[in-house]
Amino acid sequence: MASEDPSTPPEEPPKVSKRAAEKAAKKAEKAKKKAETKVENVPLRPKNEAKPAQHANMFAEGWLKKVYEEKPVPVRTRFPPEPNGFLHIGHAKAITVNFGFAEYHGGVCFLRFDDTNPEKEDEIFFTSIIDMVKWLGFKPYQITYSSDNFDRLYELAEELIKRDKAYVCHCSQEETNNQRGGPDNRGKRYGCAHRDRPIEESLSEFRAMRDGKYEPREAFLRMKQKLTDPSEGNPQMWDLPAYRVVKKSHPRTGDKWRIYPTYDFTHCLCDAFEEISHSLCTTEFYLSRTSYDWLCEALDFKIPGSESKGPMQREYGRLNVAGTILSKRRIQMLVEGSLKHNILPAVRGWDDPRLYTLVGIRRRGVPPEALKTFISELGVTDALTNIEVTRFEQTVRRHLEQTAPRLSLILDPIPVTIEDLPEDYSTELRIPFHPKKPDGDARTVTLSRKIYIDRSDFLEKDDPNFFRLAPNKTVGLLNVPFLIRCTGFTKSDSGDVESIQAVKVEGGEKPKAYIHWVDATSCTPATARIYNALFLSDEPNTLDWKEGGWVKSLNPNSEVVYENAVVEKAGLEELRKMEKGEMIRFQGLRTGYFCVDEKDSEAKGKVMLNQIVSLKEDTSKTR
Numbered sequence: 001m002a003s004e005d006p007s008t009p010p011e012e013p014p015k016v017s018k019r020a021a022e023k024a025a026k027k028a029e030k031a032k033k034k035a036e037t038k039v040e041n042v043p044l045r046p047k048n049e050a051k052p053a054q055h056a057n058m059f060a061e062g063w064l065k066k067v068y069e070e071k072p073v074p075v076r077t078r079f080p081p082e083p084n085g086f087l088h089i090g091h092a093k094a095i096t097v098n099f100g101f102a103e104y105h106g107g108v109c110f111l112r113f114d115d116t117n118p119e120k121e122d123e124i125f126f127t128s129i130i131d132m133v134k135w136l137g138f139k140p141y142q143i144t145y146s147s148d149n150f151d152r153l154y155e156l157a158e159e160l161i162k163r164d165k166a167y168v169c170h171c172s173q174e175e176t177n178n179q180r181g182g183p184d185n186r187g188k189r190y191g192c193a194h195r196d197r198p199i200e201e202s203l204s205e206f207r208a209m210r211d212g213k214y215e216p217r218e219a220f221l222r223m224k225q226k227l228t229d230p231s232e233g234n235p236q237m238w239d240l241p242a243y244r245v246v247k248k249s250h251p252r253t254g255d256k257w258r259i260y261p262t263y264d265f266t267h268c269l270c271d272a273f274e275e276i277s278h279s280l281c282t283t284e285f286y287l288s289r290t291s292y293d294w295l296c297e298a299l300d301f302k303i304p305g306s307e308s309k310g311p312m313q314r315e316y317g318r319l320n321v322a323g324t325i326l327s328k329r330r331i332q333m334l335v336e337g338s339l340k341h342n343i344l345p346a347v348r349g350w351d352d353p354r355l356y357t358l359v360g361i362r363r364r365g366v367p368p369e370a371l372k373t374f375i376s377e378l379g380v381t382d383a384l385t386n387i388e389v390t391r392f393e394q395t396v397r398r399h400l401e402q403t404a405p406r407l408s409l410i411l412d413p414i415p416v417t418i419e420d421l422p423e424d425y426s427t428e429l430r431i432p433f434h435p436k437k438p439d440g441d442a443r444t445v446t447l448s449r450k451i452y453i454d455r456s457d458f459l460e461k462d463d464p465n466f467f468r469l470a471p472n473k474t475v476g477l478l479n480v481p482f483l484i485r486c487t488g489f490t491k492s493d494s495g496d497v498e499s500i501q502a503v504k505v506e507g508g509e510k511p512k513a514y515i516h517w518v519d520a521t522s523c524t525p526a527t528a529r530i531y532n533a534l535f536l537s538d539e540p541n542t543l544d545w546k547e548g549g550w551v552k553s554l555n556p557n558s559e560v561v562y563e564n565a566v567v568e569k570a571g572l573e574e575l576r577k578m579e580k581g582e583m584i585r586f587q588g589l590r591t592g593y594f595c596v597d598e599k600d601s602e603a604k605g606k607v608m609l610n611q612i613v614s615l616k617e618d619t620s621k622t623r
């Protein structure tokens with residue numbers, strides 16, 4: 001709802017101007033600061049009720065600690081996505097905050113689909129969202145749907161009318177704007193004639209809306225809030241719509257309804273139905289807190305002036321990762337291209353590893369634990385967290401450094417024949433998967449007369465500053481008890497080095513460098529894909545997204561493909577056995593962290609690898 005792709009249905013009366021909203025927000029912020037100084041000193045966790053959550057600091061300190069102290073009751077939270085798109089990295093924060101907070105305090109968290117806008121919902125999003133919550137390691141207490149409450153919400157809407165707190169309005173968008181103080185919301189506010197119509201009339205008109213008499217935009221149910229109160233500066237209290245006409249089938253309720261409740265009407269009431277204790281959302285809902293409380297009170301879900309009954313909404317800052325595109329509408333352009341502007345798709349799908357959708361991040365191979373560590377280390381406050389991608393990558397790298405097994409992977413192989421070894425030479429080495437765990441799991445590595453090394457480890461013309469292989473130069477091979485010296489090489493017609501000849505060197509001086517290698521008789525061919533930023537611009541959100549200008553800023557090197565890579569075969573097979581169907585991740589020695597893309601491997605009949613992150617932060621990134 002907060003992005004550039006506002007989920008506010010087009011039939012709703014227009015929102016207030018940004019300027020008025022900002023002014024009101026500032027005023028409200030002051031009041032909030034004042035209220036925050038009144039925090040009571042209460043114990044953090046009720047004894048015996050809580051179980052420690054991972055990344056506990058996030059909940060034991062700072063903003064989330066305060067939120068709990070404000071209302072130290074058994075915790076019931078909810079993660080309430082709209083099923084209108086795939087989740088992104090920002091949602092991982094919302095998931096971690098809501099599920100983690102409940103877990104930390106020994107409470108429960110619902111996964112609630114906020115499915116009140118049938119125009120944008122699709123089955124695929126429901127499934128993917130459930131999948132992503134699970135992937136992050138959380139288990140919803142219950143999976144619920146706002147639409148399951150449509151009957152109850154409808155009854156409450158009638159009740160609100162009967163309490164003279166809602167009315168059916170037929171004003172145009174322009175007229176509604178004027179009632180709210182005109183285009184800049186600074187003029188005088190006033191109610192329309194419908195506002196004072198008899199309760200019975202609103203009731204029968206609301207039923208007529210329900211029964212299909214009106215087309216979209218011809219009628220709204222509006223809450224009778226504080227539109228006409230000159231001292232009410234919060235636009236969220238200026239008679240918001242509660243119901244609108246949408247003549248669309250709903251994925252769950254089919255054609256039963258011709259009217260649908262708005263976010264402002266639905267969210268707080270569903271929170272109340274589920275007895276949510278702490279309704280944690282992002283700061284763009286700060287002003288909505290007033291209407292949230294107003295409606296709960298109006299329908300007796302909250303005792304006025306008390307937090308003891310009814311849910312309590314509190315707002316934390318969104319997570320934004322600089323240089324990435326998170327808006328659903330924009331990702332859709334990247335995924336689908338644009339017929340109108342003759343633009344081809346820029347990525348292969350919503351789960352393309354270059355995207356920061358959660359399905360993309362998973363496909364790239366990022367371990368969910370690393371993502372949660374990233375979020376927890378950033379901490380939670382009510383300020384927007386705008387963070388560089390490199391910080392995310394550092395956390396992932398740190399996690400993989402500790403956890404990822406090592407394998408040898410050659411991206412751009414050149415064969416090397418160790419000519420003084422017998423033709424049938426073959427020996428087996430047992431090498432631990434992790435250098436810091438010498439007694440841990442190990443793999444078998446074969447060494448024969450022919451091996452592959454990486455093209456970047458060879459220079460045709462030696463250079464005193466180059467310590468790897470070159471004519472007449474000696475180099476070490478990782479984990480091999482002898483060194484090799486280059487005795488010659490051949491080139492193809494196109495001028496590329498095609499093969500290298502070498503001999504074994506035993507004893508002598510310690511070499512200046514050890515290079516990685518893969519045995520040619522026992523390797524698996526692979527395609528390795530290295531990912532760089534999708535855009536050349538550091539601020540892709542500022543590009544021209546209306547007329548397709550963004551396409552000029554696409555990074556031609558966002559995916560660098562090595563079609564002829566080779567990787568240790570036995571090691572990979574051993575990992576497959578150890579991972580038992582989980583994603584295979586490993587550090588390609590001296591190369592980077594990779595995962596096996598099972599979906600593409602199956603489709604292409606070949607091992608397909610995605611680079612998760614490089615070994616070190618690359619300051620000369622191929623942008």
Ligand SMILES: Nc1ncnc2c1ncn2[C@@H]1O[C@H](COP(=O)(O)OP(=O)(O)OP(=O)(O)O)[C@@H](O)[C@H]1O
Pocket residue numbers: 001002003004005007079080081082085089090091093094114280281282317318319320326327328
């Ligand atoms: N960038 C973000 N950082 C933290 N929380 C977020 C972020 N984006 C969305 N959320 C939270 O996730 C929950 C579910 O989000 P929902 O999909 O309905 O949001 P949204 O604001 O429409 O997301 P989008 O960014 O796709 O427009 C909400 O509580 C929302 O506040």
Ligand SMILES: NC(=O)CC[C@H](N)C(=O)O
Pocket residue numbers: 001002007080081082114263267280281282285
């Ligand atoms: N209160 C909230 O968390 C908002 C959730 C809601 N689905 C949205 O529009 O983002």
